Amino acid sequence: METLETRYGNLPVDGPVDRYRDGSLRAVSLDGPVALETSLGRLTPQHTIDDSRRMQLPQLTFFPNGQVRSLPLETSTVVDTPVGELPAELVTFHENGAVARVFPLNGKLSGYWTEADEAGLAETLSLDTSIGRIASRFVSVAFSPDGELRSLTLWPGEEVTVKTPVGNAPARLGLSFHSGGALRSLEPARPMETPTPAGVIWAYDPDAVGISGDENSLAFDLSGTVSRVATIRSQLVARLPGEAPRELAPAVRESICGDGDHEITPLVLEFTAQNLVARHGSIGKPFAVLPRANATFVAKPFVSAFAVSFAPKRCSM
Template sequence: MDTLDTRYGSLSADGPVERHPDGGLRAAFLVAPFALDTTAGRLTPQHSSDDSRRMFKPPLTFHPNGQVRSVPLETRTVVHTPVGPLPAELITFHENGAIARVFPLNGKLSGYWTEADEGGLAEPLRIATPIGTLAAKFVAVAFDPAGRLRSLTLWPGEEIVVRAPCGNVPVRLGLSFHAGGTVCSLEPARPLEVSTPVGSIWAYDPDAVGISGDDNSLVFDGDGQVVRVATVRSSVLAQLPDGSRQELSPLVRDSICGDGDQELTALILEFAADSLTARHGVAAPVAVFPRAGVHYATRPFVAAFALSFAPKQCSM
């Protein structure tokens, strides 16, 4: 067992101790109670693991400047946040000490403890946001270094209605905010018709992962204009200055389940001030066109209507 000095006092640790290149403490596994004062209140990091959903003991981690970075809590604790009190089992901090992210639950998924088990413990929370109070089960609530609400990550299966630049939108997985409080991005719960610089597009990405609400498939700038959109229901026709035409469409691919079925890969359109970039999923761009001098039109992607929009669940 080692005794380690920190800006919060001396802590008792066991096992590997990780350090930053300058020798400062990066991570340690606690073996005894230890309390530290933070902007979220007085916290007791996890130092034991005694139930089926917490079969491991995560480390307490620190930023290079000595500020605590990640604090898994010994017991679920109500912490003080910029949006009011929130229950937490894990909380992370920015390097300036401000809260970065609050996780109401922090169970370890395994054969003994599933996502459904963990989700059953989640309770609906009411979060005050710049666009009104939103109530749902949240995986995480995130803030920027200035203490402004940055994003909300929803539990799988949760859906809320959000007042966005394009109207009231049913949202799944998550949403994020600009520093000024307007909606920055969201994940539509179902196909949604939105206005873009190239025409009307049906926004929806069936493959959206939802690991974090920070980044989503429908993105707005500070003025509420669409700057990125994913679609499996729309195609874009581009007539170039030389008279040639190119069609940008979602992809139809063979199912990863290998059963002869087909699935869709979303067409991602990104709008800059002077260009349009198109890609499929996370792949490299398939086209980059100027905004000026090109005539754009949109139309339904007919092939999509014969396929399910939901990701295929492979059977074992």
């Protein structure tokens, strides 16, 4: 059995070893039990394959400085985090050794093990946060390098009601926090009237994808003012001195299913100290950057939205 010498001791190796250009260890699979001393205590990386949901031996990964980065666990282990004890099958770390993210489950999705199968194993956890206690099934709980709660990623289908700067709001997919604990963003579970610097907008993004709760469509600055909002129900009329009024609205596109139906691409508005930035979709390029000084904005319903389904079209075979 080949072994590698690391800052955590000798590691038994299974298969090839991945290294950085300078020769330092990047990733390796293990061939036997070993305990690693971490900021969460002594943890045993996964080194066996046991059933249909853990059919693959995941790699243990490292930063160039030798600090463990991603640590899949042999068995579900309760770890003591900044928000209390959490069950974990996978933990990741920052380069300074502090915990970065805790995954209560870490099954491998395949034709034999589906997301629904994995979700069926998820238990409801209750966490104390700066905006109150939140109980849900979590895909992951993330922390900043200095140990503050950074974000919560919810299982698809989960919904929680949280306290926000604009009142209590239903959230899905995820929510995130500023340093210091103030709510930074959330993903609205349904359209909600939201006061913004440009007027009241119906906030909702049907295209939101819950890969992580770090970034969401409704965001707030440290003062609690809306800094980003996505909408399919509202549009803006912008008026600048000496210029014709300009309409900023969601985009209606033909369905990707190609059956003559239509879908809406959300209008995403971002508010900086100087400008209002408008784009279609969360990753689209801005189609308008308007100065906020001396400008007036009027929000009104986007009428076309009421003729188009709010939910993304699901194509049939």
